[in-house]
Amino acid sequence: MLPCKWLRTLSVMIFMVKGATGALDLDINDRDSIRAAAKITAKNMMSYYDGHEPGQIPGKLRDTWWEGGAMFMTLIQYWYWTGDDTYNDMVRQGMLHQRGRNDFFPRNSSTYLGNDDQMFWGLAAMTAAELGFPEGYPGANEHNEKKKKKKDPSWLSLAQGVFNTQMPRWDESACGGGMRWQVWPYQGGYTTKNAITNGGLFQLAARLGRYTKNETYIHWAEKIWDWSATTPLLRADGKWTIADTTSVENECRDHGDQQWTYNYGAYIGGAAYMYDLTNGGKKWRAGIDGLLGTTWGEFFKVDNTMSEIGCERSVTCDRNEDMFKGFLSSWLTFTTTMAPWTVDAVMLRIQQSALGAARQCHDDKSCGRRWNKDAWDGTSTMESDMSALSVFSSAMRPFKPGAQPMTPKTGAFSASNPNAGMDEDFDPEKQRNITDRDCASASLLTVLFVLLWIWGFIWTVFGNEQMPQCSPPSCPYA
Numbered sequence: 001m002l003p004c005k006w007l008r009t010l011s012v013m014i015f016m017v018k019g020a021t022g023a024l025d026l027d028i029n030d031r032d033s034i035r036a037a038a039k040i041t042a043k044n045m046m047s048y049y050d051g052h053e054p055g056q057i058p059g060k061l062r063d064t065w066w067e068g069g070a071m072f073m074t075l076i077q078y079w080y081w082t083g084d085d086t087y088n089d090m091v092r093q094g095m096l097h098q099r100g101r102n103d104f105f106p107r108n109s110s111t112y113l114g115n116d117d118q119m120f121w122g123l124a125a126m127t128a129a130e131l132g133f134p135e136g137y138p139g140a141n142e143h144n145e146k147k148k149k150k151k152d153p154s155w156l157s158l159a160q161g162v163f164n165t166q167m168p169r170w171d172e173s174a175c176g177g178g179m180r181w182q183v184w185p186y187q188g189g190y191t192t193k194n195a196i197t198n199g200g201l202f203q204l205a206a207r208l209g210r211y212t213k214n215e216t217y218i219h220w221a222e223k224i225w226d227w228s229a230t231t232p233l234l235r236a237d238g239k240w241t242i243a244d245t246t247s248v249e250n251e252c253r254d255h256g257d258q259q260w261t262y263n264y265g266a267y268i269g270g271a272a273y274m275y276d277l278t279n280g281g282k283k284w285r286a287g288i289d290g291l292l293g294t295t296w297g298e299f300f301k302v303d304n305t306m307s308e309i310g311c312e313r314s315v316t317c318d319r320n321e322d323m324f325k326g327f328l329s330s331w332l333t334f335t336t337t338m339a340p341w342t343v344d345a346v347m348l349r350i351q352q353s354a355l356g357a358a359r360q361c362h363d364d365k366s367c368g369r370r371w372n373k374d375a376w377d378g379t380s381t382m383e384s385d386m387s388a389l390s391v392f393s394s395a396m397r398p399f400k401p402g403a404q405p406m407t408p409k410t411g412a413f414s415a416s417n418p419n420a421g422m423d424e425d426f427d428p429e430k431q432r433n434i435t436d437r438d439c440a441s442a443s444l445l446t447v448l449f450v451l452l453w454i455w456g457f458i459w460t461v462f463g464n465e466q467m468p469q470c471s472p473p474s475c476p477y478a
């Protein structure tokens with residue numbers, strides 16, 4: 001309690017002034033300053049998460065499933081760049097709880113998932129494998145010894161599980177290939193093929209290929225890139241633009257040209273892994289340089305500071321879109337570790353963007369979204385925090401000169417299981433009563449889809465969380 005009234009009034013006034021203008025301090029050349037800003041932002045972001053608390057669902061954020069994967073990926077990168085392991089146990093618990101049958105297709109969510117949703121969790125697991133993130137549930141070793149339980153799946157195997165369950169969904173019934181955006185025919189977006197789904201899977205395949213040297217992944221990475229380049233999703237003919245969507249009805253000749261940061265990040269990042277994997281492949285260097293050129297021109301026009309031009313000026317960004325700048329930040333930053341000639345151009349822009357993000361963040365509040373504004377834009381969301389956290393973590397890059405995603409040769413220890421996500425891995429107690437042979441039968445598939453549709457309907461109407469397991473993801477359903 002302060003001694004007299006005027007002093008209290010004064011302190012309230014000081015607090016208000018500070019509250020109004022109190023952007024985060026950030027000295028971009030000072031490691032501790034960046035760490036401190038990142039730590040505050042991580043804490044703000046995690047104030048929206050309660051999955052680690054008793055009675056809550058680990059890995060689940062309110063009204064969204066995919067954002068959990070994005071959040072954990074961001075936290076793994078945060079740990080890698082800053083060394084702060086505050087959230088590691090929550091990440092391990094949340095990721096393992098949501099792993100489904102080691103494929104990040106958990107039954108609670110699998111009826112409404114997009115391929116890109118599942119893919120993001122796969123990228124999170126891949127990130128954990130490459131950065132040497134601790135494996136298993138927190139305290140896994142003790143736990144395993146006592147209960148003689150099967151070991152928790154490795155991060156790498158979970159990324160493989162996503163790959164293994166997505167590849168059968170590669171769809172040649174239209175456009176000569178490509179992944180559809182959504183998994184199920186009853187979902188709006190099933191007839192769309194979009195950039196993040198294909199670019200993200202391209203990146204996942206490239207990363208699996210670089211880590212394991214398994215030709216299957218490398219082949220698929222090439223194939224997804226090359227297929228994308230036959231559509232407006234990736235104009236590799238010198239234009240180097242990425243359309244957000246194209247549609248099956250028009251044999252992928254139409255294009256939804258919304259420009260989003262993360263689409264560019266997905267393809268650039270994947271190309272950097274391919275460049276490294278191929279010891280300097282010209283194709284990949286051309287892709288990186290071409291797409292970076294467009295990225296700078298589109299998203300970094302003002303003060304070299306990143307802007308989500310598709311929604312910021314029109315003030316229409318939704319919670320998904322608020323995260324995209326964070327993905328571009330981290331993927332560009334990892335690109336510099338494998339495509340070293342990009343480092344100056346990228347880091348200049350990461351640093352400017354981090355300074356802009358700091359202007360949008362407040363010590364005690366969440367961050368706003370418009371990094372190229374001088375003052376706080378008045379918004380504050382968990383997702384903007386995530387983007388800010390990602391760009392702060394990325395700004396640590398100059399203090400870790402030897403940084404690079406690892407492979408087993410350079411110290412990675414996450415074990416491979418090329419069959420992950422396929423049947424032998426999963427709990428017989430929860431065995432669904434549909435076998436893979438049945439899956440092959442087209443007539444059964446039809447019945448299955450009708451049932452699914454009904455389940456989906458019941459679920460929507462009655463909100464029944466305990467709905468039965470839907471179709472196994474390993475079932476192809478062209």
Ligand SMILES: *[C@@H]1O[C@H](CO)[C@@H](O)[C@H](O)[C@H]1NC(C)=O
Nearest residue numbers: 057058060097098106108465
């Ligand atoms: C699925 O929902 C149940 C009931 O709410 C919950 O106990 C369980 O943890 C959830 N599982 C996942 C993977 O979210």
Ligand SMILES: *[C@@H]1O[C@H](CO)[C@@H](O)[C@H](O)[C@H]1NC(C)=O
Nearest residue numbers: 160164214215216217418419
């Ligand atoms: C390579 O990956 C594919 C696809 O996951 C798998 O079927 C195959 O067994 C793997 N090969 C090796 C040598 O691990």
